[in-house]
Amino acid sequence: MLKIPPHQVAGHQAGNGKLGPLVDESGRFYKPLQGDERGSNELKFYTSFSSNSRIPEHISKFFPTFYGTQLIEASDGSGLKPHLVLEDLSVGRVNPSIVDIKMGSRTWAPEASEEYIQKCLKKDRETSSLPLGFRLSGIQIYGNRESGYWKPERTSMQNLPAEEVKLILKKFVSSNTSTDMDLQPDCAFAATVYGGSTGILSQLLEMKAWFEDQMMYHFYSCSILIMFEKGLALEGQNPGGQIKLIDFAHVIEGRGVIDHNFLGGLCSLIKFISEILTAPNEHKSLVSSVNGVN
Amino acid sequence: MLKIPPHQVAGHQAGNGKLGPLVDESGRFYKPLQGDERGSNELKFYTSFSSNSRIPEHISKFFPTFYGTQLIEASDGSGLKPHLVLEDLSVGRVNPSIVDIKMGSRTWAPEASEEYIQKCLKKDRETSSLPLGFRLSGIQIYGNRESGYWKPERTSMQNLPAEEVKLILKKFVSSNTSTDMDLQPDCAFAATVYGGSTGILSQLLEMKAWFEDQMMYHFYSCSILIMFEKGLALEGQNPGGQIKLIDFAHVIEGRGVIDHNFLGGLCSLIKFISEILTAPNEHKSLVSSVNGVN
Structure with a gap:
């Protein structure tokens, strides 16, 4: 069950037929992979960073966990699109x-x-x-x-x-x-x-x-x-x-x-x-x- | 006895009839006050900084001492021109x-x-x-x-x-x-x-x-x-x-x-x-x- 993240304060936002990130109930955040260089660049970064053994743990904790990419139904109804699968940073937070x-x-x-x-x-x-x-x-x-x-x-x-x-x-x-x-x-x-x-x-x-x-x-x-x-x-x-x-x-x-x-x-x-x-x-x-x- | 600073490595340089800084034998460095905003702005800074009681001594030592301004014969032969009078930073140095x-x-x-x-x-x-x-x-x-x-x-x-x-x-x-x-x-x-x-x-x-x-x-x-x-x-x-x-x-x-x-x-x-x-x-x-x- 994907839904619009309730606590997003900046960036592209889903809703009203627009393309934006979605979250599920297991604590994952799905960010549409932008079609241009930006998408491939962000994926390249997450791939590099998440496998980089030179990042100490007290630093990697400042970054969302990366779970790869996944094809999911885009929020703008345009069909299956690749998304970055990330940690939903608002999990466990009430207000x-x-x-x-x-x-x-x-x-x-x-x-x-x-x-x-x-x-x-x-x-x-x-x-x-x-x-x-x-x-x-x-x-x-x-x-x-x-x-x-x-x-x-x-x-x-x-x-x-x-x-x-x-x-x-x-x-x-x-x-x-x-x-x-x-x-x-x-x-x-x-x-x-x-x-x-x-x-x-x-x-x-x-x-x-x-x-x-x-x-x-x-x-x-x-x-x-x-x-x-x-x-x-x-x-x-x-x-x-x-x-x-x-x-x-x-x-x-x-x-x-x-x-x-x-x-x-x-x-x-x-x-x-x-x-x-x-x-x-x-x-x-x-x-x-x-x-x-x- | 004013002469061209022997150890200047950047900035406008005197010599060949050009306008540039001069030094004397008492350890002062004469920098022509640029005619435009830059000159007045640099003078404003030195005036403010040299009388600023909030600058600790271990920081002010990183700045040239400021002795005011003086009209001296410009290096380009254009006559008496206002110069900033500063500490000659190369004093006491041999090579x-x-x-x-x-x-x-x-x-x-x-x-x-x-x-x-x-x-x-x-x-x-x-x-x-x-x-x-x-x-x-x-x-x-x-x-x-x-x-x-x-x-x-x-x-x-x-x-x-x-x-x-x-x-x-x-x-x-x-x-x-x-x-x-x-x-x-x-x-x-x-x-x-x-x-x-x-x-x-x-x-x-x-x-x-x-x-x-x-x-x-x-x-x-x-x-x-x-x-x-x-x-x-x-x-x-x-x-x-x-x-x-x-x-x-x-x-x-x-x-x-x-x-x-x-x-x-x-x-x-x-x-x-x-x-x-x-x-x-x-x-x-x-x-x-x-x-x-x-």
Whole structure:
């Protein structure tokens, strides 16, 4: 029984007769193999990566498990089509808060076609990719049973200035996001989601150490997903904060150089998260002191 | 008594009636203030940086000391012109080996003019900036009293692939560079120049830690100079390996974001230097084992 993934926040989406990924009940995610180079390139990456003995386990856990390819009925009704069979990353999650962050100030590889380069360059310049080294590609923030999810229009997230990106990353780990989005986020779950020895920051730093060293792959235009369960955080339990890397249609070989483009964006993201952890109420206390409360 | 700097390896150079920097005997370096935005921007940077109390001393030492501006006779005979007065970085050096490395895979700031952006982007794509995150802008390697300096054509250094850049960075710290440039470099001084607690790698890592944190400036199109005295190394003395940052005509404000573009290139450079330290004879032993020597 295939269905449309309930928690996809970016990328092509199935539904309304469109082609997009599907999930089954056994925890597998079926991603249509794009007909052009992108499809064959992503398959090439998964095939190489999943059999690469030089990937340490503490790094491979950041990637979806790859189960090969399979012909299944495409979501757009166009018949049997080849799909990548991957781990469904939302398995076991009830009401996940998810943000999709497209990494790198440059989303194109040097050897891409001129047309593709110009298209990407234009988008990188129009969005926050160029100034920030990454852009928010999509987000859903769980509020509570009544409010459900806050899931803003994807394009509205892509070109925010630094201060607003920081605000979104604060809202992402706040308890007061559902009722009034103009409220200063309280960052109630910053310490438990972003912080701690197994939190998001630790995971990003683990990934950074690998990127400072590995010269096997350059990950153009791929995304980091950050996920956690606000429900668990509200109950005082470990919210299961987790990062995953996805979307490998533009991965190329490293050729004796580290992926400085991805790494630069990763360091920038790490700085945002670190600052939120260090001064979660920075803006609030500024307001308070202006009001004479402090 | 102003004269042409004897050890300049990149940038505009005085001589033959051209406009370029001059030095005096008291250790000052006079850089003509470029007439356009670049001149005023570089002056703005030096003025801001030299009075910025948030720059720790272990970082400010990587920058030339700034002594203000002065009207002096320009090197091209065009009369009195305003010059930046800076520390002459070659003071006290006898036969310095120097490499000038232009940092960042992108040498243009987002707000530059469209014409300038297109010019830089073209050059970044044609050189090793895009793939490597930096490009070699100029180099001089001291051989010995007889051979003098190896100082290849600057443009020949800018678009080398990773393996050749690595070879140049090996030659830079080798004793056998002067006689036969086709010889595998012996990396005789790698440990004393690149390695050690005060060596080049340590300095680069110190700089990296600052770039992971600082959000004051973004250093587009600036260079890292690496310098040392081979003569001292040959005598078994400390070769005085030193890095300096120069050329700030395209520095802009950080606006709440780290300089991920410079940082990415810096991490890439650090990886090259680390690899040379870890496996200085990598290529040689490969050759040896092919020849059955090992």
